[in-house]
Amino acid sequence: MAKYILKRILYLFLTLFIIATITFFLMKMLPGTPFSNQNRLSPEQLAIVKAQYGLDQPILIQYIRYIGGLFQGNLGTSFQFNNEPVTQLIGQRLAPSMQIGAQAMILGTILGILLGAIAAIRKNTWVDTLATFVSILGISIPSFVLAVLLQFYLAYKWHIYPVALWDNFQSSVLPTIALAALPLGNVARFMRTEMVDVLSSDYIELAKSKGNSEWQVVVKHALRNSLIPIVTIIGPMAVSTMTGSMVVENIFSIPGIGEQFVKSITTNDYPTIMGLTIFYSFLLILVFLVVDILYVLIDPRIRLGNGGNE
Amino acid sequence: MEIPQIPKDKFKFLNNEGNKEQEKIGTPSLTYMQDVRRRLFQNKVAVVCLTLLSLIVLISVFAPIIAPYNPNAQHATLSNLPPKLGNLNIPGFNGYQNMGGKMVDAYQQVHAPKGTYYILGTDYLGRDLLSRIIYGTRLSLIVAVLATLVDLLIGIPYGIVSGWKGGMTDNVMQRIVEIVSSVPNLIVVILMMIILKPGLISIVLAIAITDWVTMARLIRAQTFQLKEQEYVLAARTLGESSTKIATKHLIPNLSSTIIIQTMFTIPNAIFFEAFLSFIGIGIPAPNASLGTLLSDGQKAFRFLPYQMWAPAIILSIIMIATNLLGDGLRDAFDPQSSD
Numbered sequence: 001m002a003k004y005i006l007k008r009i010l011y012l013f014l015t016l017f018i019i020a021t022i023t024f025f026l027m028k029m030l031p032g033t034p035f036s037n038q039n040r041l042s043p044e045q046l047a048i049v050k051a052q053y054g055l056d057q058p059i060l061i062q063y064i065r066y067i068g069g070l071f072q073g074n075l076g077t078s079f080q081f082n083n084e085p086v087t088q089l090i091g092q093r094l095a096p097s098m099q100i101g102a103q104a105m106i107l108g109t110i111l112g113i114l115l116g117a118i119a120a121i122r123k124n125t126w127v128d129t130l131a132t133f134v135s136i137l138g139i140s141i142p143s144f145v146l147a148v149l150l151q152f153y154l155a156y157k158w159h160i161y162p163v164a165l166w167d168n169f170q171s172s173v174l175p176t177i178a179l180a181a182l183p184l185g186n187v188a189r190f191m192r193t194e195m196v197d198v199l200s201s202d203y204i205e206l207a208k209s210k211g212n213s214e215w216q217v218v219v220k221h222a223l224r225n226s227l228i229p230i231v232t233i234i235g236p237m238a239v240s241t242m243t244g245s246m247v248v249e250n251i252f253s254i255p256g257i258g259e260q261f262v263k264s265i266t267t268n269d270y271p272t273i274m275g276l277t278i279f280y281s282f283l284l285i286l287v288f289l290v291v292d293i294l295y296v297l298i299d300p301r302i303r304l305g306n307g308g309n310e
Numbered sequence: 311m312e313i314p315q316i317p318k319d320k321f322k323f324l325n326n327e328g329n330k331e332q333e334k335i336g337t338p339s340l341t342y343m344q345d346v347r348r349r350l351f352q353n354k355v356a357v358v359c360l361t362l363l364s365l366i367v368l369i370s371v372f373a374p375i376i377a378p379y380n381p382n383a384q385h386a387t388l389s390n391l392p393p394k395l396g397n398l399n400i401p402g403f404n405g406y407q408n409m410g411g412k413m414v415d416a417y418q419q420v421h422a423p424k425g426t427y428y429i430l431g432t433d434y435l436g437r438d439l440l441s442r443i444i445y446g447t448r449l450s451l452i453v454a455v456l457a458t459l460v461d462l463l464i465g466i467p468y469g470i471v472s473g474w475k476g477g478m479t480d481n482v483m484q485r486i487v488e489i490v491s492s493v494p495n496l497i498v499v500i501l502m503m504i505i506l507k508p509g510l511i512s513i514v515l516a517i518a519i520t521d522w523v524t525m526a527r528l529i530r531a532q533t534f535q536l537k538e539q540e541y542v543l544a545a546r547t548l549g550e551s552s553t554k555i556a557t558k559h560l561i562p563n564l565s566s567t568i569i570i571q572t573m574f575t576i577p578n579a580i581f582f583e584a585f586l587s588f589i590g591i592g593i594p595a596p597n598a599s600l601g602t603l604l605s606d607g608q609k610a611f612r613f614l615p616y617q618m619w620a621p622a623i624i625l626s627i628i629m630i631a632t633n634l635l636g637d638g639l640r641d642a643f644d645p646q647s648s649d
Contacts, residue, residue: 015489132637140629142581144588145622148608156612232531236524247589262589285488 005293012285016278020070023277024063027270053077066274075275080267086275090257096166097249097256101241103176108138108183108237113223113230115184116191120226121218123196131188138185143244147178147251166254175252179244183237187230194226224298231294238287242280349642356638359631366628370448377441378429382596385436393439393616394427430620433606443620446598447628453513453599454579460518461525461575466568468522469529470556474537480530487523509594513586517579525571532567536560566643573636577629584625600625 041049050056054065069076075086112135119131154174155163165171198204199222207217246258253259257276264272340348350356369376430439472483536542536559545555561568580600586592587601588608595602600621607618 011485011488015485018489136630136633140577140633141626142584142629144585144608145604145625148611148618149622152611152615232527243585247585250589265591288488 001296005289008289008292012282012289015285016282017067019281020067020274020278021063023274024066025059027274028059028062053079070278075278076271078264078269078272080264080269080272086271089260089272090275090279093255093257093260096172096254097245097258100172100175100179100248100254100256101238101245103172104179105183105234105237105241107176108180109187109230109234111180112184112187113191113227115188117195117218117223117226119188119192120195120199121214128192131192135185135188135192138181139189140185141181143178143182144247144251146181147175147248150174150178151251163252166252171252175245175248175254178248178251179241182240182244186233186237190229190233191226194229195222198222198225228295228298231291231298235284235288235291239284242284346642350638353638353641355634356642359635359638362627362631363635366447366624366631367451369444370451373444373448377438377444379438379441381437381441381445381598383437385432388428388432388436389434390610390614390617391428391432391436392614393429393431431614431616433617434610439603439617439620442598442603443600443624446600446603446621447624449510449593449597449599450580450583450601450625450628453510453517453583454576456514457517457521457579458572458575460514461522461579462568462572464518465522465525465571466529466561466564469526470533470560470564472526473530473533474552474556474560476534484530487526490520490523513583513592516586517582521575521578521582525568525575528567528571529564532564533560536563566640569643570636570640573632573639577632580625580628580632 047056054062057065066076073087075090078084078086078089115131115135119128119135122128151163151174154160161174162171204217204221207221208214212220242258245256246262248254249256249259250262257279260272261276261280263269264276350360428438428440430443433439433442468483468487472480472487542555542559545559550558583592583599584601584604587599588605590605592601593599603621604618604625607614607621611618
């Protein structure tokens with residue numbers, strides 16, 4: 001197990017290196033210059049600015065410098081935000097994104113598991129229909145539509161929550177709900193399918209025939225085995241939460257990395273785009289790694305390392 | 311040893327009329343696909359969704375005939391008009407608008423020609439919203455279908471090969487999957503916009519390039535499970551080639567997974583297109599997609615909510631219908647999974 005994890009961590013850095021290389025050369029291909037006021041800069045001034053950021057060097061030298069910087073935890077300097085180091089920029093903006101992202105995923109997963117389990121236990125009743133309908137709505141309605149609707153009704157019309165503000169827990173409620181809908185729907189859907197399967201298996205029959213109550217059977221036997229596929233969708237869930245947060249953060253004016261990312265794309269802020277790409281990638285690969293380890297821990301039937309080839 | 315000859319007349323027919331009756335097949339035998347179709351049409355929700363989606367697809371296909379106006383024609387004087395349905399006085403569809411706390415006929419205020427009406431109103435450039443939604447839906451559906459096709463073409467073979475081969479091949483293929491899936495979609499999209507022109511094809515490619523990963527992952531995981539099955543082992547023992555096992559044994563058993571995932575992919579592609587257009591890097595103006603309409607509507611949502619509702623509702627209906635139809639198809643293809 002330890003060897004496996006070590007190997008995966010090694011791969012993690014290899015993957016990051018490849019991603020850093022690809023994004024670096026892609027960013028060099030992007031049109032436009034980061035200096036939006038270039039028309040007013042004389043050629044001499046432009047040369048000075050370019051030299052300041054090392055953009056006058058050949059691309060290969062720039063690349064080696066960039067990768068060298070990465071090893072020292074240096075993601076470069078932002079072109080737009082007062083010459084701030086990108087790492088500092090990310091550091092300042094990480095907390096709000098992490099908070100709403102984590103809140104949304106936890107809320108969505110817990111409610112989704114409950115909803116899916118209840119739907120499976122009360123299969124083919126009105127409870128099941130209602131739960132299925134709720135999960136379909138969660139999957140179907142885009143997070144930004146939900147965000148705008150929540151903002152319009154709960155904030156703008158009824159004044160329950162702030163419209164667009166970031167200070168206390170109150171202001172994180174609406175973005176959390178907007179982002180939690182998708183994980184909720186997905187988890188509930190997977191949970192129901194899986195739980196229905198599990199509930200009709202032999203060991204559940206055995207547990208029932210041993211005289212366990214329905215509650216005991218569900219909690220002790222069915223739930224644990226039904227949770228396995230949920231673990232596999234945590235990775236994609238993290239991806240969609242990140243994607244969603246980019247626009248939800250914009251709608252609610254949350255100073256997070258998602259909002260930063262969209263802004264840096266429109267301003268050609270290469271170092272910030274690259275830095276955030278690498279950072280996002282790091283987070284996602286880490287999530288996938290943790291998920292794979294969890295998967296093995298939860299289900300001993302899955303074999304490690306060789307991918308179960310034997 | 312000599313075989314004794316038995317004269318024919320020693321044989322006689324057994325009277326088994328009763329048996330024949332028992333062994334008669336009462337119902338016509340159905341092929342697998344007929345069976346699937348029968349189960350699908352028994353599912354009322356699926357039928358409703360199928361009808362609804364067919365209707366939406368038909369409207370999109372015949373958009374040039376059905377749309378009442380040119381979706382990109384601007385009428386500066388007739389901008390931001392509320393919905394009006396002929397001369398029928400239905401609240402919300404009578405051309406009245408709340409202005410300073412009073413309901414006023416917006417059509418009269420801008421001196422719209424008599425008989426002019428827009429069922430869903432007009433946008434800030436005076437373009438007919440209904441026509442824009444019809445054309446927008448068309449564009450969104452095209453993006454979704456194309457992206458899904460590309461997705462299937464890459465994802466299925468990739469997943470099967472990765473899962474079947476295992477070992478080093480699987481390892482390398484999974485690292486590639488990791489790299490692809492860990493680069494944020496937006497980066498890939500911007501890349502596409504550079505290599506190609508901004509527009510339909512770049513969006514389709516961008517969505518497909520990031521989306522096939524999920525399909526490949528699921529197919530791989532399923533292949534792992536399937537190849538441990540007895541019938542696959544039997545096929546292997548009998549010396550069946552890998553390609554044949556894949557097409558004869560794996561794909562039929564993967565079909566439910568593929569269909570369920572496809573039904574996730576279509577709404578996902580629609581969502582992603584809407585997301586890109588909403589941010590402002592999707593379908594370029596003046597063409598409409600559900601995403602750009604939503605984004606336009608959202609900007610004016612506080613004062614002109616009708617501009618947001620229509621695309622939001624159509625988008626939600628398409629998504630809900632595809633999801634529910636996916637459920638129906640899953641139950642039809644694989645009745646064991648439903649109960």
